[in-house]
Amino acid sequence: MPTLNDYLILSAILFAIGTAGVFVRRNLITILLSIEIMLNAVNLSFVAFGRSLGTADGQIIVFFVMTVAAAEAAVGLAIVIGLFRHRESLNPDTFTSLKW
Amino acid sequence: MLLLIPAFPLVGFLLNASFGRRVSKGVAATIACAAMLMSFAVSVAAVARLVGLPADARAIAQTAFNWIESDTLKIDLTLLLDPLSSVMILVVTGIGSLIHVYSTAYMHDEADPEYARYFSYLNLFAAFMLVLVLGANFLVMFVGWEGVGLCSYLLIGFWYQKKSASDAGKKAFIVNRIGDWGFILGVLLVFVRFGTLDFQKVAGAASQLSPEATFGTLSIITLLLFIGATGKSAQIPLFVWLPDAMEGPTPVSALIHAATMVTAGVYMIGRNAVLFGHAPMTLTIVAIVGTATALIAGTIGLVQNDIKKVLAYSTVSQLGYMFLAMGVGAYAAGIFHLYTHAFFKALLFLGSGAVIHALSGEQDMRKMGGLKKDLPITYWTFVVGAIAIAGVPPFAGFFSKDEILFRTFASGHTVLWGVGLLTALLTAAYMFRLVFLTFHGSRSQSENHSNHDNLLHHSNDLNPSNHSHLHDAPLPMAIALIVLAVGSITAGWVGLGGRFEKFLEPSFGPPLSESRAGLQAGLAEGGVETTLMIVSVVVALAGIGIAAYFFLKNRAAADRMAERFSGVHRVLEHKYYLDEIYDAAIVQPIQIVSEDGLWKGVDIGVIDRTVNGVGQAVSGTSEVLRLFHTGSVRAYAASVFLGAVLVLGYYLWR
Amino acid sequence: MTLFYLFAAVAVIASLLVIAQRNPIYSVLLLIASFGALSGLYVMLDAPFVAVTQIIVYAGAIMVLFLFVVMLLHAPAEETEHDERVHPLRRPGPMWFGAVLAAALVVELLWALTRAGGGTGAFPAAEVISVRAIGQALFTDYAFQFEVTSILILVAMVGAVILAKREAAKP
Numbered sequence: 001m002p003t004l005n006d007y008l009i010l011s012a013i014l015f016a017i018g019t020a021g022v023f024v025r026r027n028l029i030t031i032l033l034s035i036e037i038m039l040n041a042v043n044l045s046f047v048a049f050g051r052s053l054g055t056a057d058g059q060i061i062v063f064f065v066m067t068v069a070a071a072e073a074a075v076g077l078a079i080v081i082g083l084f085r086h087r088e089s090l091n092p093d094t095f096t097s098l099k100w
Numbered sequence: 101m102l103l104l105i106p107a108f109p110l111v112g113f114l115l116n117a118s119f120g121r122r123v124s125k126g127v128a129a130t131i132a133c134a135a136m137l138m139s140f141a142v143s144v145a146a147v148a149r150l151v152g153l154p155a156d157a158r159a160i161a162q163t164a165f166n167w168i169e170s171d172t173l174k175i176d177l178t179l180l181l182d183p184l185s186s187v188m189i190l191v192v193t194g195i196g197s198l199i200h201v202y203s204t205a206y207m208h209d210e211a212d213p214e215y216a217r218y219f220s221y222l223n224l225f226a227a228f229m230l231v232l233v234l235g236a237n238f239l240v241m242f243v244g245w246e247g248v249g250l251c252s253y254l255l256i257g258f259w260y261q262k263k264s265a266s267d268a269g270k271k272a273f274i275v276n277r278i279g280d281w282g283f284i285l286g287v288l289l290v291f292v293r294f295g296t297l298d299f300q301k302v303a304g305a306a307s308q309l310s311p312e313a314t315f316g317t318l319s320i321i322t323l324l325l326f327i328g329a330t331g332k333s334a335q336i337p338l339f340v341w342l343p344d345a346m347e348g349p350t351p352v353s354a355l356i357h358a359a360t361m362v363t364a365g366v367y368m369i370g371r372n373a374v375l376f377g378h379a380p381m382t383l384t385i386v387a388i389v390g391t392a393t394a395l396i397a398g399t400i401g402l403v404q405n406d407i408k409k410v411l412a413y414s415t416v417s418q419l420g421y422m423f424l425a426m427g428v429g430a431y432a433a434g435i436f437h438l439y440t441h442a443f444f445k446a447l448l449f450l451g452s453g454a455v456i457h458a459l460s461g462e463q464d465m466r467k468m469g470g471l472k473k474d475l476p477i478t479y480w481t482f483v484v485g486a487i488a489i490a491g492v493p494p495f496a497g498f499f500s501k502d503e504i505l506f507r508t509f510a511s512g513h514t515v516l517w518g519v520g521l522l523t524a525l526l527t528a529a530y531m532f533r534l535v536f537l538t539f540h541g542s543r544s545q546s547e548n549h550s551n552h553d554n555l556l557h558h559s560n561d562l563n564p565s566n567h568s569h570l571h572d573a574p575l576p577m578a579i580a581l582i583v584l585a586v587g588s589i590t591a592g593w594v595g596l597g598g599r600f601e602k603f604l605e606p607s608f609g610p611p612l613s614e615s616r617a618g619l620q621a622g623l624a625e626g627g628v629e630t631t632l633m634i635v636s637v638v639v640a641l642a643g644i645g646i647a648a649y650f651f652l653k654n655r656a657a658a659d660r661m662a663e664r665f666s667g668v669h670r671v672l673e674h675k676y677y678l679d680e681i682y683d684a685a686i687v688q689p690i691q692i693v694s695e696d697g698l699w700k701g702v703d704i705g706v707i708d709r710t711v712n713g714v715g716q717a718v719s720g721t722s723e724v725l726r727l728f729h730t731g732s733v734r735a736y737a738a739s740v741f742l743g744a745v746l747v748l749g750y751y752l753w754r
Numbered sequence: 755m756t757l758f759y760l761f762a763a764v765a766v767i768a769s770l771l772v773i774a775q776r777n778p779i780y781s782v783l784l785l786i787a788s789f790g791a792l793s794g795l796y797v798m799l800d801a802p803f804v805a806v807t808q809i810i811v812y813a814g815a816i817m818v819l820f821l822f823v824v825m826l827l828h829a830p831a832e833e834t835e836h837d838e839r840v841h842p843l844r845r846p847g848p849m850w851f852g853a854v855l856a857a858a859l860v861v862e863l864l865w866a867l868t869r870a871g872g873g874t875g876a877f878p879a880a881e882v883i884s885v886r887a888i889g890q891a892l893f894t895d896y897a898f899q900f901e902v903t904s905i906l907i908l909v910a911m912v913g914a915v916i917l918a919k920r921e922a923a924k925p
Contacts, residue, residue, distance in 0.1 A: 002758040002798070004877070005867060010762050010795075012863035014769055016856045021773035023738055023852020029778050029824055033785055036816070037769050040792055043804075051799045056883050056891045059804050063892070066811050067903045071910030073816045077823045078917035084827050085920075096731030738851050745855055748862050752869065 007048035014041035028090045102162040102179040106230035108139040112223035120216025129204040132219035136200045140193035147186040180236035184607035188233035202580035203351040225251035238287045238297040248361045249276045256348040268344035275341040279331015286324030303374040311378045322382040329365030335393045346408040350453030358445035366422045373431045373608035387427025391516045394420025398526035403672045430507035431608045432601035437500035444488035447584035451482035454573040469541040475572045481585040488588040490528035491640040499592035528643025536651035764791035778824045789813045800882045
């Protein structure tokens, strides 16, 4: 039977993958996808912890996380669309006006 | 009532300083003279009241307010009238009033605002001087001490547009300051040693001690106080400011640098007679310094050509006599000489002022002569003053100078007595040299000739006026001259029979040694006193005779003497090169240290560099740090992430 | 157990491919696969409600939204970066940095796990948490948070509409 540690290790790996994606990719949408990966990893660990404690709290937190993730994805994509209209590019390196 | 005495001149100062420039000369003069005369009247009344008290309780004190009240230090603004200060206030207010009256005519050529400024300064000086002599503790005296120094600076540099005058004012103030440094240290030590600054309390505490055989605390205290006195009263080594102070108007020279301010040092020693009496080593130093100063100043005065400079060196010399008197313990004699000297020195200065006024600013004696018939009042009053200073009886100077010489001899300082006698010879000689050169003979220049400093308005004293001033002194000046002349004759008579000394006795504490009084009585009875008296008179007449030979009868002989001893003559003429020595030894090093060392080295090099350096460091750092703002969001996110990883690692490490 | 490893493997591989793909559409679809695997894991953890919500909300709504945007922006037409064919650790600047940091993060988290200990035992026996239980908790204990979340969604909706609006034509 999988133990709590197993789930936590899996969550850690997924989280690291998501973080790596944020830095490695040069496409704004892929970056947002990586953020979703991270959120999911966290969801997994919440549910695992909730299960190990035997309460419903873990799942409820996940419920809220999902809601927030949805809202964040919506707003984030709206911003991406706005940015795309300005520079015709999805590369974050083109948006460097706030330079020294 | 005591507070009124300095208050009147102070009010006069305030009025003239505030409104003087808007009123006419007559009003300004009236305010000033009235202030002084009222102060004189109150002084006379106060002294009359004092005399009415029994001899051993002759002290009136009046406290204005409680000034400083901290843990151990309690000082009140208290004025004390006792025999010593009564003499001083009469001198200051009496002669001060005469000089104020004199000045109304002397300064008449000034512009209205300047006239009022002059009188405001003069009144302020009188107020401070009265505070000085009436102060009941060291601190009040010091207020007056500093105040008269300030007024001296203001008045010496009265014609400040002239560089030599403003330089002289600065010199006076700075040299005085050096003396004041010693004075302040002395006062601090007094407080440390006795816990109080009140004169009477200090005297009471000191009289319980026995005189110091070695150089102990009291000797240090008194030596420091004496350093202050050398500054204020122009003794060696700090007398260099007094001849330069002749740049000021002549009445100022008369009042401040002859009669009153320069006597502050003598008064201070008299005030602390008990303290000084318990420090015999310092007293010896005082006597030696006084005698040396008297001799050196006398020799310099012998060859000066400016009439006021001769009188200035004469003042230094006579002050030396006063310090000699203090140094041998004859405090009353010193104050007596102070009192008589005030009369005839003020007279001599005012007389020279009349001469300068008549000659439209000429001060070089070599260009004078033959004024005897043109300025009769001036001439005769001047002669009275000269005889008085030479020490011929029954004029005033004889009594006081003879008393000093007798006391010096009686206390065993025979060498000092001899030097004092020699200086008396010199005094008579240079004073009558001045009289003969100025008033006798024929004038080698025409009228209206003033060749000094035509560039500026005030050539030494006055405008080069277009009309001849060659008339005798105008009425206000003449009044002052005549009154002072009468005083120069009669002032000495109060000392007859030892009345003056007995009057001052309560101020100086009990006589230190009964044996000395006995010695003096013994000598007096033995006819020694009379012998010494005759010796001094002979010396004085000899001096007059020498001057008469060289400057009345045979002026060429004087020039030949000057050529024969030209080296000596030059040294004397340049005042022993003392100013040059001071400049090279003290002033230049200080200037170099200040300019190259402290200014360029420390201020610019270190401080500015540090402050600017800090600014540049910040600027440089920010130049580097701003490169972090790449504008790349991913870089920012990376740094956030890095921070998170590091923080996590830190917590795991712990 | 094998089921766990299966789902875990699918999730990890799918996520890796998400960040490795050049074409965003492939990334989105692979992410949906990853979500599916995660949903299976949730079922294994006796959390059917979360599992189903994951599929419905995440995979069904959010990913569809992503797809819409990707299509809208014609994103597939672009992105032929040379760097993306190179191994992450050999790319320049923030990329390299991020990769290294991600690895460091994994190490740290594992280290934290080993230090904290615990959790090595099997899950305690408990009943499956029903929808009814979640609903009750949600509307009583967490009622305030629930309402706030609804406001949050409202704000997000308004914000998204405004941010994505085309600029009004000049009159």
